[in-house]
Amino acid sequence: MNESKMEIITEQIIQAFVEHKRLFLVFDRDGTLVPYTEDPKHAILADSVRKILNKLAAQNNISIGILSARGLKQLRRDFYDGMQILAGNSGLEIQKQKQLTRRHPAAVAARDMLREAKIHLEEEILPSFPSILEDHGLSLCLHWQRTPIAFRPDLFKQLDLIRLKLPGLHFKEMPTSFEIWPAIEWDKACGLKEMLQILNLKAEETALLYAGDTEADLPALDFVKSKNGITIQIGRTSSDEHFHLESPQELHELLRKLESKLVPKQAI
Numbered sequence: 001m002n003e004s005k006m007e008i009i010t011e012q013i014i015q016a017f018v019e020h021k022r023l024f025l026v027f028d029r030d031g032t033l034v035p036y037t038e039d040p041k042h043a044i045l046a047d048s049v050r051k052i053l054n055k056l057a058a059q060n061n062i063s064i065g066i067l068s069a070r071g072l073k074q075l076r077r078d079f080y081d082g083m084q085i086l087a088g089n090s091g092l093e094i095q096k097q098k099q100l101t102r103r104h105p106a107a108v109a110a111r112d113m114l115r116e117a118k119i120h121l122e123e124e125i126l127p128s129f130p131s132i133l134e135d136h137g138l139s140l141c142l143h144w145q146r147t148p149i150a151f152r153p154d155l156f157k158q159l160d161l162i163r164l165k166l167p168g169l170h171f172k173e174m175p176t177s178f179e180i181w182p183a184i185e186w187d188k189a190c191g192l193k194e195m196l197q198i199l200n201l202k203a204e205e206t207a208l209l210y211a212g213d214t215e216a217d218l219p220a221l222d223f224v225k226s227k228n229g230i231t232i233q234i235g236r237t238s239s240d241e242h243f244h245l246e247s248p249q250e251l252h253e254l255l256r257k258l259e260s261k262l263v264p265k266q267a268i
């Protein structure tokens with residue numbers, strides 16, 4: 001890792017914190033804090049990372065947020081002891097200090113349809129096409145990369161038929177999965193704005209950082225950038241708009257640096 005780049009990012013964060021006196025660091029989960037695994041249930045947050053984030057969140061005027069496509073249930077498992085603000089389903093459900101603070105009413109209203117979609121997928125997709133179905137509570141995710149290439153056109157045709165039966169849901173095509181969502185206008189920038197509102201923070205008056213790794217993170221990255229915040233893209237990218245770290249491991253290194261600068265020595 002380029003040590004000077006790490007120093008530059010750390011210094012920018014510290015400087016922005018000194019300037020605004022309030023720091024809000026927000027992280028995507030998979031591919032950002034947690035390395036990908038073939039089966040998403042094996043992608044586990046490292047204990048050491050959880051501890052650093054807990055220590056940072058315990059400091060005055062520092063807030064830590066997690067903004068993930070996964071459900072709140074998973075984020076609660078990750079941060080069972082933490083003071084983070086957790087936003088599951090890209091912010092359709094948010095909890096602060098272990099209390100559920102907000103659940104998007106339209107997403108709650110779409111639950112019956114999601115249940116129906118789950119039944120269709122379990123009966124019509126899973127037995128014929130090797131894939132993994134994740135239930136995030138307010139959304140579903142079907143990972144199809146285990147389906148051999150030759151069978152994928154049939155899989156997509158089958159999914160199309162299910163889609164036609166459920167017009168109240170939105171099927172988002174991702175590189176190796178389909179995310180099935182309530183058909184509402186929502187992205188991670190919306191989730192991030194909700195988090196700021198719940199914490200009573202104004203983006204312009206806060207040292208704001210967002211780190212994420214996929215296209216789904218771009219709205220949040222662009223929003224933070226537009227507020228002169230600090231943005232980090234993890235993994236492959238051709239953009240030079242944001243800072244770039246190679247992997248979750250590099251982000252962990254940055255977190256350790258921040259811990260050494262922001263957490264008093266006796267607490268480390």
Ligand SMILES: [Mg+2]
Pocket residue numbers: 028029030031032212213214
């Ligand atoms: Mg991600």
